[in-house]
Amino acid sequence: MENDFVDQVAISRSISHVPPAHFLLKIEAFSSLVENDVENYKSLEFDAGGYKWKLVVYPNGNKNENVKDHISIYLAMVDTSSLGLGWEVYVIFRLFVLDQKKDEFLILQDAMGKQRRFHGLKLEWGFDQFIPLEEFINASNGYLMGDTCVFGAEVFCLSMKKLTSASNYKHVWKIKNFSKLPDNIYESEVFVAGDQKWKILLFPKGLGEASGSHISMYLVLTDLSTITGGSKIYVLFTLRIRNQLLSKHYEKKAGEWLNTSNKFGGWTNFVELNYLNKAGNGFLVNDVCIVEAEMPVLGISKAL
Numbered sequence: 001m002e003n004d005f006v007d008q009v010a011i012s013r014s015i016s017h018v019p020p021a022h023f024l025l026k027i028e029a030f031s032s033l034v035e036n037d038v039e040n041y042k043s044l045e046f047d048a049g050g051y052k053w054k055l056v057v058y059p060n061g062n063k064n065e066n067v068k069d070h071i072s073i074y075l076a077m078v079d080t081s082s083l084g085l086g087w088e089v090y091v092i093f094r095l096f097v098l099d100q101k102k103d104e105f106l107i108l109q110d111a112m113g114k115q116r117r118f119h120g121l122k123l124e125w126g127f128d129q130f131i132p133l134e135e136f137i138n139a140s141n142g143y144l145m146g147d148t149c150v151f152g153a154e155v156f157c158l159s160m161k162k163l164t165s166a167s168n169y170k171h172v173w174k175i176k177n178f179s180k181l182p183d184n185i186y187e188s189e190v191f192v193a194g195d196q197k198w199k200i201l202l203f204p205k206g207l208g209e210a211s212g213s214h215i216s217m218y219l220v221l222t223d224l225s226t227i228t229g230g231s232k233i234y235v236l237f238t239l240r241i242r243n244q245l246l247s248k249h250y251e252k253k254a255g256e257w258l259n260t261s262n263k264f265g266g267w268t269n270f271v272e273l274n275y276l277n278k279a280g281n282g283f284l285v286n287d288v289c290i291v292e293a294e295m296p297v298l299g300i301s302k303a304l
Contacts, residue, residue: 010111011127017104020096020152022048025055028148033059034133045078049157051089052079056124057151060133067128071136074126075153077118088119089157092234096152097131101142105152106131113234113255115158156257158234169193169295173200178289190222193295196233197223200293201266210268215276218266219293221258232259235295239266242290245282250275251292 023046027033033041040062043055056074061067075093093116094109108127110116116125136143143149171191175181181204188200203216210216219237227233235258240251256265276283283289 010114012109012111014107014109015104016107019105020094020154022046022155023053023055023153025057025151025153026148027057027151030059030144030149031137031147034137039063042076043151046153048153048155049089049091051077051155051157053153053155054078055095055151055153056126062128065128069133070129071131071133072126072128073130073151074124075155076124078123080120080123086120088117090115090117091125092116092156092158093125094154095126095130096154097136097143098150098152099142100145100148100150101140106143113236113257156232156234171198171200171293173291173293175202175289175291176287178204178284178287180287188291188293191293193293194235196221196226198293200239200291201264202291206273207268212273214269214272216266216268217270217291218264219256221263224260224263227258227260232257234258235265237265238292238294239270240292240294241271241276241283242292243282244285244288244290245280248282250283 023043025043027041038059041057041059045052045054047053054076056076058067058072061070062072065072073095075091075095077089080087092109092113094107096105096107098105108130118125131143135141136149139145171188171193173188175186181202183205184203186202186204188202190197190199192198199220199222201218201220206212206214207216217239219235219239221233234255236253236255238251238253240249243249250271252267252270254265258265275281
């Protein structure tokens with residue numbers, strides 16, 4: 001299981017014991033790259049999502065981006081000559097480095113599952129400051145052991161479904177007699193967005209650790225028959241409780257990969273019950289609560 005957090009530059013870092021699904025790069029005699037001021041080290045090609053890629057590691061940082069005292073690492077698309085004029089590929093990727101002492105991977109990716117667009121004028125995306133060089137070479141941290149290190153990559157290419165209008169993909173759920181809802185679970189009607197069927201699950205008194213203190217709320221993919229061949233669906237979504245008095249709505253946004261074993265996206269601690277119920281906050285008016293689920297344009301994709 002991974003524990004994510006998002007830093008101030010919108011990069012998500014996580015820890016996992018699971019190796020990357022698509023590529024591992026082992027570099028021996030890493031110190032010689034640093035000492036000889038080698039600009040970059042390129043891996044062999046690997047396949048992912050129907051395209052060819054390389055990892056590009058800058059042992060002393062990418063000087064073209066004025067990076068110092070860090071290792072820079074990028075995902076580079078290669079062998080694009082057959083793709084035709086005006087090609088573009090949307091990608092979500094994760095880059096890895098192995099802590100050999102703990103046998104676990106540090107993973108960097110763009111926060112909120114941000115997609116990167118590769119095209120003829122932009123063949124590389126990655127992280128200028130992947131890890132501080134001093135931290136990396138310190139043997140006690142486990143990244144460089146016996147002058148050997150291991151990097152990795154996961155690459156998910158997306159076939160994007162352009163939506164004609166964002167308003168077509170906003171579902172409004174008006175809940176009457178909110179205070180009288182069952183304590184355990186309450187479900188919205190099924191709605192369609194991006195050719196998929198969804199519903200909202202609401203736990204009015206909270207779920208698990210949030211029981212009695214928060215409401216829990218999730219977006220659920222209801223028709224799993226559309227996910228075939230081990231594919232996944234990536235969805236960017238917003239769950240929102242409307243302020244019926246002012247325009248200061250309460251909302252949370254997320255990006256989530258969904259498949260047959262994980263069809264939920266949302267929050268156990270969505271909002272505190274005291275805050276929701278407080279008179280004057282505008283979330284409950286005449287015992288009515290208005291919940292919205294919104295998927296933006298280009299928000300629903302299927303992994304290739």
